[in-house]
Amino acid sequence: MTTNRHDHRTLAEALRRRVLDGPGRTDRATRQAMAERAAGGPAIDAPFDDLARQIGASAAEVTDEQVARVLRSTGSEKAAFEVIAAAALGADLLRWQQGIKALDEATDALA
């Protein structure tokens, strides 16, 4: 596998598509809302809002209770994992896009 520009962008998009648009134990809208909220987007329904916001702001400060509330609401550990993964992905696909945007603007100006 090579790591040229096309590959990282393709791999990032494949990950986004699978986790946010693909099938799962949770509905796509919930995963997408978690991702947007963790990236600084609008508030969503409880108990998801609190966990998504915390994962985006500082995951090291996530509490047992925040995860337990989401687990009770989703009804399964796989479903809770899906929304946690979606939030983590949302926060950092934002970083990926910001980094690539800065790089592209810098290299476009050189071209």
Add this chain to the structure above:
Amino acid sequence: MRLHEIERGDGLFNRLLIGFISLVSRMRLPDAARVAFYHKEFFSSPMGAWTQAAMRGPSPWSVSERELMAALVAKWNSCAFCVGAHGAVAAKEMQRTAVDAALVDFRAAPISERLKATLVFLEILTLRPMELTAEDARAVLHAGVKPEALEDAIAVGAVFSIVTRYADALDFAVPTANEFNRAASLLLKRGYAS
């Protein structure tokens, strides 16, 4: 670990596999590896593919330089598990003193100027992504880093921000220094693809 099914494994095969690996390696399988076995088709497979490309694919950056970038992203995100895990892998091919110095203050550490310039960019990307500008990217390019190399570093930064975020949200158990060191040898040899 806040989700117990990840810790014990989903399905009989994964439970046996986790038990077998722990037995053979004579240490508790780290939680990062347990996540790699869990709900694989949904997350671990596409995440593992990108992580493997970023960390082990061909790149102007050495494996240890990329592992050091990962350890610093973990530090900026306050993720003790990932600082320990990736600092230990970096130290397999780099002086431990250089890794420790970089984790304290990378600007004063005995590492290359191109790596320092890239870490300045990754620090902004991790902590203040909306403040990142083309000027920040130009500063890295002016330090002698090729655009392709900066893109590789951005991929490392993004991938490890994701990892640190779910590691902390799930509350990964933090191994001892000795366990990190042993796990690092396996991670160096086997990589990240799940």
